Amino acid sequence: MSRKWERMVEKNRKTANKRRLKQGQERISYSGTEEVEVFRGRSWILPLVLILFAAAYALAFYGYYDQDTSFWITVACYGLLGLFLFAFRRPILRIGRNRISSRRFAGDKWLEPGEIDEIILSPRTAVIQLKEKRVRWIFTRFLHRMPIGDLSARLREYAARHGVKLTEQSK
Missing domain, CATH: 1.10.287 (Helix Hairpins)
Incomplete structure (x- = not known):
């Protein structure tokens, strides 16, 4: 959903919950956040x-x-x-349905599929190559202690769903 639409849904949910609370009914719970694998x-x-x-x-x-x-x-x-x-201060990679997020020095950075140039997977590393400025997000088993097997499987699904170029390297 667009941000404007999400704000409108949230505003309407709040007014409906106030009205339902006055009538003694149960509140409407809505979580506008997508499910993210961390x-x-x-x-x-x-x-x-x-x-x-x-x-x-x-x-x-x-x-x-x-x-x-x-x-x-x-x-x-x-x-x-x-x-x-x-x-x-742990390295974190969040993979959602339509976005990928990682903790950078200035905070969390979110990527849409259109911002990703290529995903490179090998047995010990996972690299997300961005289109802008040839920036790379590199996650390794040795330096970052990331679960590369599970991470690679999830990145394969993400690349297949969004048509992102995927390169697998074997050592």
Whole structure:
């Protein structure tokens, strides 16, 4: 549905629910969101680098700044930032009926089928090649800890449904 239509449906649903509530009837529930399959990975390289940096910083300057509390706060913050990124900043790919979404640096980015140039699948990677600026979304089993088997099967279905070019590579 178009956004204007969705807003109109939502507005009418709210007024109908107010009227039904006054009459003692059950509310109308409508979820305008499409069903989306979510694939979650786990980023581990940046958190590992931050934790190793904190450990190296603590070992290298232990004798010089061991009495300074800001030194220990800095070491602890690097370690906590690494743990936070490992636990909460996960790579995510959402595949819906008509859209694909991924978490980028500035937030979630949604793609329509017309924006996708090609989908490249191999046993350990899944690449979504965009038409604009030759940008690629790359998801790997090693770096992103994504379930590539399930992800590849779902991307095949998406490519077949929308006529997106699909290339399968074998290694």
